[in-house]
Amino acid sequence: MPKLDICYSPELLPLYDLTGQVAVIVDILRASSTIVTALGEGVTHVFPVASLEECTAYGQQHGCLTAAERDGVPAVGFDLGNSPFGFLDAAFPVWGRALTISTTNGTAALRRSLAAEAVVVGSFLNLGAVAEFARQQGRDVLVVCAGWKGRFCLEDTVFGGALAELLADEFDVRSSDATLAALHLWQQSKADLAGYLLQSAHVRRLNSLEASQDFDFCLRIDAYADVLPIWKKDRL
Numbered sequence: 001m002p003k004l005d006i007c008y009s010p011e012l013l014p015l016y017d018l019t020g021q022v023a024v025i026v027d028i029l030r031a032s033s034t035i036v037t038a039l040g041e042g043v044t045h046v047f048p049v050a051s052l053e054e055c056t057a058y059g060q061q062h063g064c065l066t067a068a069e070r071d072g073v074p075a076v077g078f079d080l081g082n083s084p085f086g087f088l089d090a091a092f093p094v095w096g097r098a099l100t101i102s103t104t105n106g107t108a109a110l111r112r113s114l115a116a117e118a119v120v121v122g123s124f125l126n127l128g129a130v131a132e133f134a135r136q137q138g139r140d141v142l143v144v145c146a147g148w149k150g151r152f153c154l155e156d157t158v159f160g161g162a163l164a165e166l167l168a169d170e171f172d173v174r175s176s177d178a179t180l181a182a183l184h185l186w187q188q189s190k191a192d193l194a195g196y197l198l199q200s201a202h203v204r205r206l207n208s209l210e211a212s213q214d215f216d217f218c219l220r221i222d223a224y225a226d227v228l229p230i231w232k233k234d235r236l
């Protein structure tokens with residue numbers, strides 16, 4: 001039976017062997033949710049990059065939209081920040097455009113996970129699609145939590161628990177303490193996910209940046225049920 005494990009921070013990635021595994025990159029607030037929203041709203045493909053310099057260079061090279069965030073605020077000189085609402089603005093249509101995006105933690109976590117056999121982006125918005133992909137692959141899964149500057153994040157961990165619960169019949173979700181803990185957190189929080197996550201550090205950070213509407217949006221389970229960002233060559 002394949003195993004589902006959870007890496008609580010990209011800083012812990014050297015402890016895991018991604019060879020042959022499916023890596024699910026998760027940054028609920030907000031990079032993975034924003035990437036799923038962008039693709040759900042008609043963006044053709046996404047180049048996730050670690051640095052702002054790369055974001056500028058990809059934008060020029062591919063003539064694509066650019067989105068960038070640092071410390072929760074839009075970085076200067078890019079078309080968009082890291083709010084999913086940037087891709088829902090009728091005054092700024094994104095349909096049919098390609099996108100490059102760089103965020104503090106999420107896109108960097110993705111770039112650090114490329115040794116995996118398959119790399120997908122997970123969020124509550126496409127939870128069911130990620131679970132279905134994992135079932136089809138039948139390989140070990142590592143949920144890579146983007147965290148915050150190397151630290152543990154509640155919302156990414158709870159997502160790992162939600163995925164583990166969905167896959168509990170087909171995957172071993174009991175042999176890793178990290179997965180067990182995530183499952184417990186999810187089971188404790190799922191009846192009132194928003195209420196539970198209001199305690200988290202990143203939600204407080206976003207509230208202070210007046211991005212609280214993003215929080216509610218990012219918790220909408222399967223709102224983009226058909227969107228599965230899969231890494232192919234150099235893009236999602």
Ligand code: 3SL
Nearest residue numbers: 029030031072103105106
């Ligand atoms: O760190 C990241 O990748 C971002 O998602 C953080 S924020 O939600 O834009 O603050």
